[in-house]
Amino acid sequence: MMSRRKLALGAVILILISSIVTGVLTIKISEYINVKKGDRVIISREDYNKLMKVQKMYEIKDLIKKRYIGESDDQALMDGAIKGMVATLGDRYSAYLTPEENAELQINLSGTYGGVGLLVTIDPEDMMITVVKPFKDSPGMKAGILPGDKLVKIDGKEVSYKNYDLAVNMLRGEKGTQVTVTIYREGEEDLLEFTLVRDIIVQDTIEHRMLKDGIGYISISSFDQNTAEEFTKGLEALMENNELKALVVDVRNNPGGYLHICTQIADLLLPEALIVYTEDKEGNRDEKWSDEESIGLPIAVLVNEMSASASEILAGAIQDNSAGFVIGTQTYGKGSVQAIIDFKDGSTLKLTTERYYTPNGKSIDGVGVTPDVQVELPKELLKKLDIKDEEDTQLQKAIEMLERVIS
Incomplete structure (x- = not known):
């Protein structure tokens, strides 16, 4: 029969092994999942490091909420932060669109939409939104907008390559609605302003x-x-x-x-x-x-x-x-x-x-x-x-x- 001393020693060893295994499992599991302890959540080191990198952004957001004298919106603050992050790439083709902007930007790819019939692009020389051509018999063509005209404002809002997608969308809308475009034309001393009535644009490519x-x-x-x-x-x-x-x-x-x-x-x-x-x-x-x-x-x-x-x-x-x-x-x-x-x-x-x-x-x-x-x-x-x-x-x-x- 096994002595009491040996039994006691075996029990201690078993407890130690169990503790070690449990500790290892806890550490390993916590690398992959969040472990909640009361009001605290245990996260992986990788996630912790990620949070530390954006901590300043949240601190600034909290300071704005607490101390800014005017009104602020949480979602608008976050959207602005994301837009700023994408803007630092310096790539005019990369952009972040909020849910509202994205919904407005969806285009009917059948080739029929309400708009003013202007084909525009970004001029690589001056980075201005430039009219390539107005479509035949479109509101833009009837108003006298010409190839090479530069869009400066749409409905009073300044537009440039930085908000190109939004500018294109602002030209679109329901048939019968108005949009005012302010244009720079080479050779003209003053900016030109055109108020256009949107129509259904059928674009034959x-x-x-x-x-x-x-x-x-x-x-x-x-x-x-x-x-x-x-x-x-x-x-x-x-x-x-x-x-x-x-x-x-x-x-x-x-x-x-x-x-x-x-x-x-x-x-x-x-x-x-x-x-x-x-x-x-x-x-x-x-x-x-x-x-x-x-x-x-x-x-x-x-x-x-x-x-x-x-x-x-x-x-x-x-x-x-x-x-x-x-x-x-x-x-x-x-x-x-x-x-x-x-x-x-x-x-x-x-x-x-x-x-x-x-x-x-x-x-x-x-x-x-x-x-x-x-x-x-x-x-x-x-x-x-x-x-x-x-x-x-x-x-x-x-x-x-x-x-x-x-x-």
């Missing part, structure tokens, strides 16, 4: 026609949901009588749009080839390829300084794969991809996460696509809404080069 000698023409104003389908129909119409020998694709003043729509159009124009690839921060690469079927015709792509993003991808793919000529002026240089990250409360973070590269590995971000043949449009035509084919120097150069190929 594709126009096509036959030029001469079997040369077809398709313009793409943006890469929206229906653009690839519209492009296909336009191309089929031009090829209907087997007269199409060459094609001009016009992406001047096209600010871009959906990548997958752009690659669908490139697939129609290119044989089997790399269209574009993207790379993220870790170097992960995603490639987009065309299949072996193509129209098999000489192509000229028209570009200018307002051709951006998807427009540059299409031009770069045609150029790098030697499938045609790129004619015009240096493009905008928007070669980054934004991820849209939605949160449960309805807010959204738009964050630059990848860059585009042309098939030959060129980054267009901040650089743009350099045309094979550089041709400037005469200065007096830059603000003209309806340019005739015979005065369009860029189009005429494209026709000239294509005629050489097909003759």
Whole structure:
């Protein structure tokens, strides 16, 4: 029989082992879960360190609530802090939208919406919101707003690249409602003010026609949901009588749009080839390829300084794969991809996460696509809404080069 002394010693050892195991388990569990003890919560060291990094923000928030002489709103304070964090990136394409801003910004991607019919972008030279063009028969066009006009205020609120998304949304609204835009126009001493009545804007992104000698023409104003389908129909119409020998694709003043729509159009124009690839921060690469079927015709792509993003991808793919000529002026240089990250409360973070590269590995971000043949449009035509084919120097150069190929 085991002695009392041995039994006592065994019990002590068992208690010690149990205590050690329980302590280890408690430490390990607390690394992954919060343990509540009365009014206190035990958290992991990692979470504790995170909290310490933002402690000052909460201290300032508390000071504002306690000592600021005016009124303050908790949610507005937090939203402001988040917006400030994103702003420090210095990236005009990254932005945080509150639930209210995000809800207002949702666009009907069918191509129909209430607005004033102005296509705008950010001018990389002065960072001002600039009118690319007013849509045909739109309130903006009827009021006399011209390409190159700079938006300074909308309904009295100053606008710039910093609140670009909000500015675009402010132009939209229900049919019949008014919006006042304040504009800077080069050559005018004073700012111009236009009060516009919103209307339903139906935006056709594709126009096509036959030029001469079997040369077809398709313009793409943006890469929206229906653009690839519209492009296909336009191309089929031009090829209907087997007269199409060459094609001009016009992406001047096209600010871009959906990548997958752009690659669908490139697939129609290119044989089997790399269209574009993207790379993220870790170097992960995603490639987009065309299949072996193509129209098999000489192509000229028209570009200018307002051709951006998807427009540059299409031009770069045609150029790098030697499938045609790129004619015009240096493009905008928007070669980054934004991820849209939605949160449960309805807010959204738009964050630059990848860059585009042309098939030959060129980054267009901040650089743009350099045309094979550089041709400037005469200065007096830059603000003209309806340019005739015979005065369009860029189009005429494209026709000239294509005629050489097909003759």
